[in-house]
Structure formats: C-alpha cells, structure tokens
Amino acid sequence: MTIPPIEVLPRDLTPYRAGNVGVDYVHRFVADQPGPHVLINALTHGNEFCGMVAACDLLDRGVRPRRGTLTVSFANVAAYESFDVSKPFESRQITHNLNRIWSTQWLDGPEDSVELRRARAMREVVAQADHILDIHSTAQDVAPFWVYPGHARNVAVTRALAQPLTHLVMPNGMSSGTPLIEHGRHGQADGPGAAVVIECGQHFKRASAELAMVVTQDFLGHFGLIEHEPKGAGQHRAYEMLHTHVVQNAGFSFTRPLVGFEVFAKDELIAIDGAEEIRAPCDDCTIFMPTRAPIVGREGVYLTRPLG
Ligand SMILES: [Zn+2]
Numbered sequence: 001m002t003i004p005p006i007e008v009l010p011r012d013l014t015p016y017r018a019g020n021v022g023v024d025y026v027h028r029f030v031a032d033q034p035g036p037h038v039l040i041n042a043l044t045h046g047n048e049f050c051g052m053v054a055a056c057d058l059l060d061r062g063v064r065p066r067r068g069t070l071t072v073s074f075a076n077v078a079a080y081e082s083f084d085v086s087k088p089f090e091s092r093q094i095t096h097n098l099n100r101i102w103s104t105q106w107l108d109g110p111e112d113s114v115e116l117r118r119a120r121a122m123r124e125v126v127a128q129a130d131h132i133l134d135i136h137s138t139a140q141d142v143a144p145f146w147v148y149p150g151h152a153r154n155v156a157v158t159r160a161l162a163q164p165l166t167h168l169v170m171p172n173g174m175s176s177g178t179p180l181i182e183h184g185r186h187g188q189a190d191g192p193g194a195a196v197v198i199e200c201g202q203h204f205k206r207a208s209a210e211l212a213m214v215v216t217q218d219f220l221g222h223f224g225l226i227e228h229e230p231k232g233a234g235q236h237r238a239y240e241m242l243h244t245h246v247v248q249n250a251g252f253s254f255t256r257p258l259v260g261f262e263v264f265a266k267d268e269l270i271a272i273d274g275a276e277e278i279r280a281p282c283d284d285c286t287i288f289m290p291t292r293a294p295i296v297g298r299e300g301v302y303l304t305r306p307l308g
Contacts, residue, residue: 003088004141007206008049010083013074016059023121025074027059035068036193036223039129040216042072044099044136044180046079046091050200050212051135057213065225073125075180078114088204089139089292097298099134100177102126102184126183131157131193133219134180135212139292140259141202144211148196149173149182150240157194161218162232163211164198168288168304170241176299239286239304249274252294258301260288271301278303 019026040058042051055072057063063070074080076098083091095113096106107120126132136147145166148154158167173182181187181195198215201208221228252273264270264280270287271278281303288302 006204031065033067036130037069048137050208053209054212054216103178132195137203142260162230167238238307247300258290
C-alpha cells in the first residue's frame, strides 16, 4: 500500500494542553454580547490534521467571539501523538473510534480505553454547545463533503455556507455507533442547533487544512461570532446514506479499486466479505469512504443514493 505525500505534519500541541474549562485541550472564550455557543472540534480522529490546523489557527491568532461563546477543542490528542510518518494511517485511534461512542451505553458503560476516557472528559463540552463543527478528513483523495443527520437545522446551515457543495445526509443516523455530533440532545429531533461533520479532503494534504480554516471562518461568521461573509456559491448536491457496511472478514475486498463517489447500478457487486456479497441496493448507488485497508470490525464502505 503506497503512502501518499505528507504535506502537513503534526505540530506540538503541548502549549494548548492546559485549557480554561478544566478539560485538557479545551479552550473557551465568552463575549460580553450574548449569542450562540459554537464548538469547533478537531482531531476526533488522530491523523486528520486539517482540523488541528484550523483550531490552532483560531488559538494562534487569538480569535475571540464578538458575541456568544467560542469553544475550541482537540479531541483525540493521544492518537495524534502516536503519529508515525512511516505508518500514517495507524494514528486514527488507539482502541475505539472516538466518533462512534457518544451514546449513554458507551459513556456510562463498564469498558475503558483512551477514547472512552476522553469522551467522558469531553462529554459536558459537547453537551453544552449549541452548534458544532466537527472537522475531519478522508483516507482517500476525494472532494470535500458534509456529513450530518438530516435535521432541518443542519441542512439550513450547510446550505447557507459557500463550500463544500456535496452533502452526505444520514436520515437514520449511523448504524455503526453514535458520532460526536449526535451526542445527547444534538441527536434529537428538537436538538439545540446545527451539529455537522466536514470532511475536508485527504488527511495529509495542505488543501484540506486550508479548506478547514475557510469553513471554520464561514461557520463562525454564519452564527455571528466573527465578522465574516462566506464567499462563493454553487450548486449543492446531496446523497442519502443507505447503509454502512462493517468489515466482517480479513479477506474483505472490493471488486475493483475504489476511492469514493463511484456509482453502481442496482444489484451490481461492490465488494465481497467472506460469504457475503455487498451489492448496490438501488440504481445510481454512490459509495463513500471505501476503506484503504480493511480491518475487521471497522467500517468498510458507505452505500448512498443521490437525492433529487
Ligand atoms: Zn474522521
């Protein structure tokens, strides 16, 4: 498996370890003027550097909200610090996927791991926010896209911003666990505000970090925390999540190399997982997030269909 160029390297986050809310790597700034509480969260996955660049940009520049509350957090710093340039895909997580354990079952459950401890520490930080931008990137070099549950509040914000123009909507949430943006009241129909994931492009590309910085500005500008108008406009296109396939066998393989956005006809074979054939459930079935290297128990591919 070839390693892509690493255009952005991790930087030392020790200077941002001591936060101001009693949780490491969490920084909060409250304006005199009342307004919404926005959380900008980076590094839910340890090797997704674009969010780290965007969060550091806010802290390095000393950005303060002109109204409301701005919270900036680095989530899985333990995984981030395990980064090895010769194995750059291995620092996504230590034990658990930090983006699938935000249910009370996991958070109040008996298990322990680096990620569970971190999620428990950050639980109130996530719960207290009105609006959340959770910044991610993809293993494959594909165009950026939003991912969010299809609540009107999420659609409204992401459609109001200039980029990216591609939306992956999860009508029934993630079948493989509870992501950060669906924690507690954020996952409910009457949630407090928008909570969305931005996938900024390939993990190690400079362009992904640049997009993360722009979208962060747009998000904060949209809610009036900073003075900023999103630039650009274009045609949005949305896909509906149909199914997330979790790898069951070490021999899982796609029928051809896939990077994402490939389109399959109804019943066309996409992958083989042991005795199971993964076939397109509909025409124009479009795949997202094909795994680079299948790992049993982790997600292999998302099956979606274009929305009108
Ligand atoms: Zn991620």
